[in-house]
Amino acid sequence: MEGLAVVGLVFGLIVVGYFGVSAVLRRMGGKSLRLPTGAIPDTWHAIVQNNVALARGLSSDERERLLRLVQVFLADKHFEGCGGLVLTEEMKVTIAAGASLLLLHLDGPCYPTLRTVLVYPHGFIPKFARRLRTGEIAPPPARLMGESWDNGVVVISWDDAVRGARNPSDGENVVLHEFAHQLDTEDGVTDSEEYERLRRDAARDRPSALDDYGATNEAEFFAVATETFFEKPVQLEREHPALYAQLRKFYRQDPARRAPPPAPPPPLPPAAVP
Numbered sequence: 557m558e559g560l561a562v563v564g565l566v567f568g569l570i571v572v573g574y575f576g577v578s579a580v581l582r583r584m585g586g587k588s589l590r591l592p593t594g595a596i597p598d599t600w601h602a603i604v605q606n607n608v609a610l611a612r613g614l615s616s617d618e619r620e621r622l623l624r625l626v627q628v629f630l631a632d633k634h635f636e637g638c639g640g641l642v643l644t645e646e647m648k649v650t651i652a653a654g655a656s657l658l659l660l661h662l663d664g665p666c667y668p669t670l671r672t673v674l675v676y677p678h679g680f681i682p683k684f685a686r687r688l689r690t691g692e693i694a695p696p697p698a699r700l701m702g703e704s705w706d707n708g709v710v711v712i713s714w715d716d717a718v719r720g721a722r723n724p725s726d727g728e729n730v731v732l733h734e735f736a737h738q739l740d741t742e743d744g745v746t747d748s749e750e751y752e753r754l755r756r757d758a759a760r761d762r763p764s765a766l767d768d769y770g771a772t773n774e775a776e777f778f779a780v781a782t783e784t785f786f787e788k789p790v791q792l793e794r795e796h797p798a799l800y801a802q803l804r805k806f807y808r809q810d811p812a813r814r815a816p817p818p819a820p821p822p823p824l825p826p827a828a829v830p
């Protein structure tokens with residue numbers, strides 16, 4: 557009987573899953589975030605309202621917390637304009653709000669390993685060449701919308717960031733994507749089974765709520781899954797309920813409950829009478 561209990565406990569621990577465990581570790585390990593109490597500039601409310609469409613689905617308490625997190629983010633992280641870009645408050649607040657949306661219900665610190673956000677005006681050619689497995693230098697890739705380095709830097713293309721942030725339901729949001737990589741670097745979150753499923757779907761051209769780019773590797777899978785979780789939550793929950801549940805547990809948010817119900821289909825035209 558005792559043996560059975562031990563087996564049950566071990567099994568239970570396994571099924572809790574890596575997502576759950578890492579989320580718990582994050583909450584226990586990170587110092588609880590102390591939010592500032594100083595006034596939030598009026599302009600920030602308007603910027604978030606105009607540019608960060610996903611914030612419109614938040615409760616007023618959540619929106620307040622989001623802006624507090626933006627305060628922490630802007631006080632803590634260094635922004636730098638690249639490619640001739642002159643940074644504005646709108647750019648910094650929009651990017652910080654997207655990054656903070658991921659942290660909204662997490663207690664851990666604010667991206668503790670991140671120091672700098674580099675912002676380009678448009679898609680950019682990455683500075684560092686990649687080496688292929690054969691040893692050759694990879695040809696320069698197409699322009700990138702963003703990059704996340706593991707030495708404390710995120711790179712963002714501003715026009716892609718604002719386009720992604722203003723459209724809350726196309727599944728594409730470069731800020732969520734790159735900052736999910738930052739969380740992944742902290743936590744090593746991954747879900748192999750769902751990743752393999754996307755690889756099979758992508759290889760067979762089967763449609764999925766998740767973009768094919770997520771089949772690139774497990775890190776991209778987590779970043780793409782995060783974008784989909786926030787931007788297509790209802791579809792993700794329907795098609796991948798286990799993945800949705802893991803992400804809900806990890807982020808401690810349930811965006812499918814928040815998403816506006818889909819518009820009702822237009823009424824059918826009256827049947828033609830012969």
Ligand SMILES: [Zn+2]
Nearest residue numbers: 733737776779
């Ligand atoms: Zn990525």
